[in-house]
Structures are given as C-alpha cells and as structure tokens.
Amino acid sequence: WPTLVVIDRKGYVVGAHAGEFTAEMLSPLLEDLLSQKANAPAAALIHFPAMQPAMAPSTLRYPGKVAVDAERIAISDTGNHRLLVGTLETPRRMRVHHAVTHVDARDSEVTSFRSPQGLAFAGDELYVADSENHVVCVVDIDSGRARTIAGTGRQMRTREDRSEGALSSPWDLTVVGDEVYVAMAGVHQIWAIDRRSGRSRVHAGTGAEDIRDGPNASALLAQPMGITADETRLYFADAESSAIRWADLDAHGSVGTIIGTGLFDFGDVDGAGDTVRMQHQQGIGRRSNGELLVADSYNDALKWVNFESRTARTWLRGLHEPGGVAAGERCAYIADTNAHRIVVADYDTEGGAELEISS
Numbered sequence: 001w002p003t004l005v006v007i008d009r010k011g012y013v014v015g016a017h018a019g020e021f022t023a024e025m026l027s028p029l030l031e032d033l034l035s036q037k038a039n040a041p042a043a044a045l046i047h048f049p050a051m052q053p054a055m056a057p058s059t060l061r062y063p064g065k066v067a068v069d070a071e072r073i074a075i076s077d078t079g080n081h082r083l084l085v086g087t088l089e090t091p092r093r094m095r096v097h098h099a100v101t102h103v104d105a106r107d108s109e110v111t112s113f114r115s116p117q118g119l120a121f122a123g124d125e126l127y128v129a130d131s132e133n134h135v136v137c138v139v140d141i142d143s144g145r146a147r148t149i150a151g152t153g154r155q156m157r158t159r160e161d162r163s164e165g166a167l168s169s170p171w172d173l174t175v176v177g178d179e180v181y182v183a184m185a186g187v188h189q190i191w192a193i194d195r196r197s198g199r200s201r202v203h204a205g206t207g208a209e210d211i212r213d214g215p216n217a218s219a220l221l222a223q224p225m226g227i228t229a230d231e232t233r234l235y236f237a238d239a240e241s242s243a244i245r246w247a248d249l250d251a252h253g254s255v256g257t258i259i260g261t262g263l264f265d266f267g268d269v270d271g272a273g274d275t276v277r278m279q280h281q282q283g284i285g286r287r288s289n290g291e292l293l294v295a296d297s298y299n300d301a302l303k304w305v306n307f308e309s310r311t312a313r314t315w316l317r318g319l320h321e322p323g324g325v326a327a328g329e330r331c332a333y334i335a336d337t338n339a340h341r342i343v344v345a346d347y348d349t350e351g352g353a354e355l356e357i358s359s
Contacts, residue, residue: 008033055320057340059357060084065172065283065324066335066342067119067126072141073333074126075342076116076324083116084357085126085141091331092344093356098144103130103137109153110135113146118172118183118227118324122195127180129170136170136182136193149198155186165200167191171225172283172324174234176249181234183224190224190234190247204234204247204255211241211260216248219255222263226284226295226324235292235307237281242266244281244294244305258292258310268299272311278303283335285327287347293332295322302334302345316345316352 006015006029015029061079073094075084086096105111110133118129126139128146135151156166168186175181180193181203189205204216212220226237234247235258243260247253259276267277283295292305294312302316302325316334322343324335334343334352345352 006030006033008036055339060340060342062337062340063323063335063342064115064117064131064337065119066326066333067121068326068328068333069121070329072121074119074121076119076128076335078115078117078131078337079340081113081115083113083119083126083128083139083146085139085144091328091346092353093358094342096357096359098139098141099359100139100144100146102146104145104147106147108135108148108151110137110148110151113137118170120173120175120180122175127173127175127195129173129182131169131171131185134167134169134186136167136173136180138195149180149195150193150200165198167200172227172236174227174229176229176234181227181229183227183236185223185225185239188221188223188240190221190227190236192251201251203251209240209263211238211243211245211257211262213245213254213256215254216251219247221245221255225282228284228286228292230286230290235284235286237284237294239280239282239297242278242280244278244284244292246307258307259305259312266298268296268301270303270311270313272309276310276312278312283322283324285325285332287327288329293325293327295319295325295334297321297323297337302332316343316350319343 003018008014064078065076067074071088083100085098103110114132117131120127128137134155135148139146151167156168170182171185172183182191184191188209190203192203193200205221209222210220222240224236225239244258247255266279269277278296279298282297285293294303300319305312320338323337326333332345336343342355343352
C-alpha cells in the first residue's frame with residue numbers, strides 16, 4: 001500500500017511493485033514497453049481519450065489551502081504554482097494585491113513556487129509550505145517578496161540530506177510565537193522551525209507510519225497534512241490514519257488522538273469517541289471558541305470536532321475533496337480543491353457560496 005501494477009497493450013500484467021517507489025525505479029520498464037509499442041502494428045494500439053473535467057479551472061487551479069487573518073486572506077493556488085494574497089472587501093469578495101510566483105534565489109536553489117500548500121499569517125509576514133520544492137518560505141505582505149527560510153530545494157532522503165537542512169513534503173504549517181510548526185507529511189512528523197534562524201528540529205513523531213500516542217519523541221504519526229494551534233497544543237489532521245490528533249507545544253509533552261483508531265479504519269460516521277469515522281482529512285482550522293473545523297477530504301464534507309468530548313458532527317456536504325479550511329470570525333473559508341474554488345460559509349447557515357476574486 002500503495003501497489004503499482006503495470007498492464008501492457010494486450011492486457012497482460014507485466015510488472016507489480018508493493019510499497020512506495022520512485023519514477024527512476026519505474027523508468028526502465030516503461031522504456032522497454034514503449035520500444036515494443038513502436039514496433040507494434042498500428043491497428044493493435046489502443047487510444048484512451050482524455051476525460052474532460054466536470055468542473056474546469058478558472059482563476060484558481062486545484063487550490064490546496066487558504067488562510068485568513070481579520071480582513072487579510074491568502075490562497076495557495078496550487079495547480080498554478082502561485083499564491084494569491086489580498087484583502088476581503090466583503091466576506092465573499094477578495095481583492096488580490098499580490099500574485100506571488102517567484103522566490104528570492106539567494107537563500108536556496110528555489111526560484112519559483114511548486115505546488116504550494118499550507119499558509120499562516122504572522123504579523124506582516126505570510127509563511128508558506130512549498131510542498132514540491134520541499135521548503136518553507138516567508139512572504140513580506142507589503143511587497144509580495146518571498147524568500148526561503150528552511151529547506152534546500154531537494155527532498156530529504158538520507159541523513160546527509162537532513163544534515164544539510166533538507167525537508168520532506170511540508171504540507172501545512174502554523175505559527176506560535178517564534179516557531180513555525182510544520183506538518184511534514186513526507187516523514188510522518190511534526191517539525192518546528194525557528195522563524196529567525198531557520199534552524200529546524202523534530203517536534204513529534206519517530207518517522208515510522210502508524211497511529212500511536214505517547215511522548216512526542218516516541219509517538220507514531222501517519223502523513224500529517226493539516227495543522228493549527230492554540231496556546232498550549234497543536235491540532236493536526238493525520239491523513240493516512242483518517243485521524244484528528246493533538247500534540248503538546250512543550251517539546252517534552254505528549255501526542256494524543258481525538259478521532260481515529262487505525263491506519264485502515266475509515267468511513268463517514270458522526271458521533272463520539274472511537275465510533276467516529278472520517279476519511280483522509282487534509283485540512284483543519286480552529287474557531288475562536290475552541291471548536292475544530294475539519295476538511296473531511298474523501299467524504300467531500302466539512303465537520304466540527306470537539307476536543308473535550310471527542311465528538312464530530314457534519315456541517316457541510318457537497319464539496320469536492322476539500323484540502324484546506326480557515327476559520328474566520330464570521331465565516332469559514334474552504335479550499336474546495338477539485339472544484340477549483342474557495343467556498344465561503346457563514347457559521348449561521350447550512351450552505352456556502354464561491355469567493356469572488358478580483359485584482
């Protein structure tokens with residue numbers, strides 16, 4: 001899990017690999033199959049026309065995350081490899097001040113964003129988890145200028161990479177004081193990065209993939225993809241275990257689970273405790289009253305989660321694999337990823353409307 005199976009043009013299984021793999025591992029087999037195709041009779045070749053998307057992109061293309069801070073708003077326009085940073089003229093209308101695509105190359109090899117994801121405002125700065133460049137960047141909100149604060153531009157795969165400061169698929173982040181806490185999806189951990197020095201450390205998780213509570217240093221996580229915080233705890237969406245979990249901000253604290261029971265336990269069930277089921281949640285926000293708002297991605301839904309009672313209840317359905325959510329004072333802002341839009345939902349209503357975006 002995952003397992004890759006390769007089928008040739010005649011319908012025969014010609015290869016299989018169980019577990020994670022790289023493009024370099026697959027390339028020799030594909031090259032061999034393509035050489036066979038070149039010598040095949042034209043009538044034997046099969047053509048598969050591309051399916052047209054049910055919802056075509058317009059301004060946005062597969063937006064991954066969204067952040068709000070009073071009247072300020074930022075969107076990870078992930079499929080267009082850019083950030084949109086601006087203000088809310090009304091709760092449902094955004095004016096873009098900066099469309100940020102480039103990164104100052106003086107701090108790393110990265111010169112432009114590649115599939116940016118998580119966003120977090122902190123004062124006059126916006127922090128960004130740039131997932132495919134494997135870096136964390138910061139954007140000056142006034143100028144729109146971006147620079148790298150952590151990561152080398154290459155994915156961490158070895159101890160040497162780690163010693164050089166590499167990261168692995170940073171997916172979301174939140175800022176508490178002088179530290180940026182990062183959901184490091186590629187290594188099943190939560191990291192902390194000093195905002196000023198860029199020094200990083202593992203905050204929670206051993207790097208093994210599973211759902212196991214306990215001290216930060218020995219807990220097991222499973223591909224965290226969304227994160228938020230209050231004054232004492234981090235709350236994160238542990239996607240591969242379909243769980244919502246927490247970790248103490250104290251480095252010597254613990255990790256616990258609110259929703260979720262195992263790597264292969266998933267579904268769509270509201271309720272309390274271990275009876276609750278969600279599926280591959282990728283986004284989490286925290287409202288000022290303490291309630292958590294979760295993008296239940298594979299159930300196309302938005303759900304409220306209560307930390308104290310360990311309860312979950314569905315709020316919105318009919319979304320399209322939402323990847324991120326930001327909890328504003330009056331409204332929630334949802335990155336409805338596969339519908340290429342941001343949905344705005346007032347807390348007092350049962351529906352949402354698409355955010356208007358203008359420059």
